Amino acid sequence: MxxxxxxxxxxxxxxxxxxxxxxxxxxxxxxxxxxxxxxxxxxxxxxxxxxxxxxxxxxxxxxxxxxxxxxxxxxxxxxxxxxxxxxxxxxxxxxxxxxxxxxxxxxxxxxxxxxxxxxxxxxxxxxxxxxxxxxxxxxxxxxxxxxxxxxxxxxxxxxxxxxxxxxxxxxxxxxxxxxxxxxxxxxxxxxxxxxxxxxxxxxxxxxxxxxxxxxxxxxxxxxxxxxxxxxxxxxxxxxxxxxxxxxGIGDPHTLAGLLDSIWHLPMRAWxxxxxxxxxxxxxxxxxxxxxxxxxxxxxxxxxxxxxxxxxxxxxxxxxxxxxxxxxxxxxxxxxxxxxxxxxxxxxxxxxxxxxxxxxxxxxxxxGRRTAGRVVIAIAALFLAGAGWTTWQVARQLQAQQQYVEDGNRRKIGEWLHANAAKGDTVFMEPLGYIGYFSQLKTYDFPGMSSREMVQTRQQVGLDWSALIEYLQPNWLVLRPDEARRINNLVPDLLITHYTPTKEFSVVDEISRLGVLGRRYLEIDSKFTVYCRVKLKSYRTDLVEIVSGFDVAQKTLDGNRLTLVHAPGRMIVKVPLKATTLDITYGFPEGAYTGEGDPTDGATFQIVWENGDRKVTLLDTTLNPVANPAHRGMQHFHCDLPAAPDASGRLIFRTLPGATTTKDWTCWSRPDFQ
Structure with missing residues (x-):
């Protein structure tokens, strides 16, 4: 031997x-x-x-x-x-x-x-x-x-x-x-x-x-x-x-910024x-x-x-x-x-x-002096620390592969492969497993596989809601935080234009793991797959309406109303010199009376947009069943922000409550002064 x-x-x-x-x-x-x-x-x-x-x-x-x-x-x-x-x-x-x-x-x-x-x-x-x-x-x-x-x-x-x-x-x-x-x-x-x-x-x-x-x-x-x-x-x-x-992601780079980074590098080591x-x-x-x-x-x-x-x-x-x-x-x-x-x-x-x-x-x-032995002992200690760290990382990555990669992201890709149509597109950030096992055309962020994503980023920026609205992928794969961020920016996007189709979660399994670095696994422990809804669109020179339901005209209390079932969106151009807005909105009586379950309420929003600037003018929830004051038509008046050009528009948005039952929300024609 x-x-x-x-x-x-x-x-x-x-x-x-x-x-x-x-x-x-x-x-x-x-x-x-x-x-x-x-x-x-x-x-x-x-x-x-x-x-x-x-x-x-x-x-x-x-x-x-x-x-x-x-x-x-x-x-x-x-x-x-x-x-x-x-x-x-x-x-x-x-x-x-x-x-x-x-x-x-x-x-x-x-x-x-x-x-x-x-x-x-x-x-x-x-x-x-x-x-x-x-x-x-x-x-x-x-x-x-x-x-x-x-x-x-x-x-x-x-x-x-x-x-x-x-x-x-x-x-x-x-x-x-x-x-x-x-x-x-x-x-x-x-x-x-x-x-x-x-x-x-x-x-x-x-x-x-x-x-x-x-x-x-x-x-x-x-x-x-x-x-x-x-x-x-x-x-x-x-x-x-x-x-x-x-x-194009992150802060712009300058020579002064690089020199500052070099100068402060040791101080920023932690x-x-x-x-x-x-x-x-x-x-x-x-x-x-x-x-x-x-x-x-x-x-x-x-x-x-x-x-x-x-x-x-x-x-x-x-x-x-x-x-x-x-x-x-x-x-x-x-x-x-x-x-x-x-x-x-x-x-x-x-x-x-x-x-x-x-x-x-x-x-x-x-040489062989005591100091030399001390140095060797210190080096051996660092080596032992490296070995311990690698063992803990091995335990972490073994769990990640089992639960996150094979147990979640790969399954998402395989599910999309089985359920998506040929030629469908999918938007997500984690491209690897989902992209390979779905074999779909991918609009990944920031665009590693997609020239369309990079071109769209150059036009609309890094806002995911804007990217999704522009690219209109057939499928979305989102983490909970990503969905919340989109909902905060465009509340009806994941309600009106997309519907949650399948949830993939290993949250419970990961919560029981006793590995170091578990938070890394938690980030990808839950995803929701959304499917794009085929909406009905109505467009005139003055207004554009998007809804999953038919749009109707109705006269109530002497007001000519447009019935846009929630979730729905009505977009109206703002005249250049307009300074104020008057509008009537609410539920028709049939939404909260008569046979069947009534509406459980809806949120009415009015957002003014001009270029990159957005101002929320109205954000209120009406529940005519629970609150009699919410029955009948409500009136809203406000001053409009000053607009530099004629590209301003108002977005009238209705979001359902827990259900969409009888959410027959309606708006009058806006009156600009």
Missing amino acids: TAIFQRISPAKAAFWAVFTVAVVFALYTQHAWEDYWITFRSSKNLATGHGLVYNVGDRLHTFTSPLGVLLPALASLLTANSSDPAALWIFRLMCAAALGGAAVLLVRIAQRQNYGAVASFILVAWLALDAKIIDFTINGMETGFMILFLVYALWAHLGGGPAQWRHLGAAWAGLMWTRPDSFIYIGLIAAGFWLFNDVQQSGTTRTKLLGLFLKAGLLTTALYLPWLVSAHLYYGTAVPHTITAKS DDMGSMKGTFLPAYHMIGGWPAWLGQIGGGVAVVISLLWLLPFLRTEARACSFAFFGAHAYLSYFPYFPFPWYLPSTTLLGIIALGSLLAQVLQAM
Whole structure:
């Protein structure tokens, strides 16, 4: 047995250890990230001969990573397009092998830099025990390859020799094929090695480094340019639509804003909406359910790493990785409108290497003295913390996969696939599972799969109610908070134009779970599917009426009334010089007398609109059965807001009570003065 272990090199041991951890994590959690199914829909279409598209026939660049879409397509082909789960597992094994390859290169770096056994072990072990690195390696994202090519680039920077530029160019090309924003990491790491170049360590000068980078860059261009050209020819642009869809959300970016973000970055390390705090923490930690001390330690470690490049006595690779860590977080904390967790494993790797190099240097300086043992104990404690966190994340994600992904969102997609008509469209935010398993045309927010969504956002803004009214999808899939937000803005949209058709809820099951980070699961524990109602529309030059019922004219108490059954909407143009409004409204007598159940009341609203400006003029509820004063016609008079042009309009809206029984609401013709 001893002889067997002696024949296993440290590099092989590192590969199999990291590969095994990733596979075991995948077997236990079965986690498949939402975005994998967004990309895999294009992958499957390519593998089945329908083109590299999300919707067949629509050439839209709906993925970010070339490798992240092409390798799953290959995996699907290897199954003869017969098993999506098998294709996912093949891709998982590819990514786990890539992460194992990164571990091998880390060992090579540690050997070349004389880190010693302890620092080398901790370096590889931390890679294997980081929750986000492991999860995003096996959950269908391209992170395993991102980590591999980052470590390859660092290995090439530290390598030297006549083939150095070829290794560096190949590593950079691999990064670009993995994620097109990798040029940021390429530039930051190269800048770090150039700025902190130690001639004695590297054996070269800054001038020669520039020549090296130029040759490597030319090779990178040669290797990556074919993808850019083919993407441009196929889609009309090499810019992924995912980038286009995310633009325009959040505050505008300025040079002054970026400089302010850079200057205050260390002070904001504990900011939940910044990226630094999340470097070593679970994905979406800011939602809650994790110990507060975990965030405090995570932010503190990130601050230390971000400032190591300022210490001139540290090794070149420690300073270069620290500098790239700082720069990457300056970018991630400012430019994306949210620090999405799949962006962070690259910074985590840079942090691990910076700390590993620091640990090696400290141990070499202290030797076997007591202080050295203390440093090792501290490092081991951090490693144990990383392992504990990863175990808790595994429990969280296993539950999420069981209850949220397979138990809720996948079922929604399958239900839509079974119940929607061919050519139907669906609006929702969580695109992955619902979009793939429904196979419908999707109007997702912010528009990752939909050019129509992005174009509509440019016209009407980010208001979901306005987007829905403009796009008129056949189906909506909404969380409770999303439905409430829409109801607050346009109260009749989900009553008049849509009807709740099916509820999917795992609220009770999740409430009984004893896992950390449970709040993350609660966000997607309940959805309601709404179906668009075929309404009757009546339009004249002066008025437009929308209702699910027939509209009638009626004379009551000498008033000529328009009967619009609730829920209903009547839209009237406002004359340019009008300053006041008089109108009569209410219920006819038959709504609360006679045979059958009477009305249980309705809400009458009048909203003035001009451009983006909205003013509520009337919002009152009448219940003629419970309150005799509400019987007969009510009169309303008000002053109108000043209008800059003739585009003003009044929206007369009626909303039913608990039921729509006999909700025969009516309005007189508005009188403008």
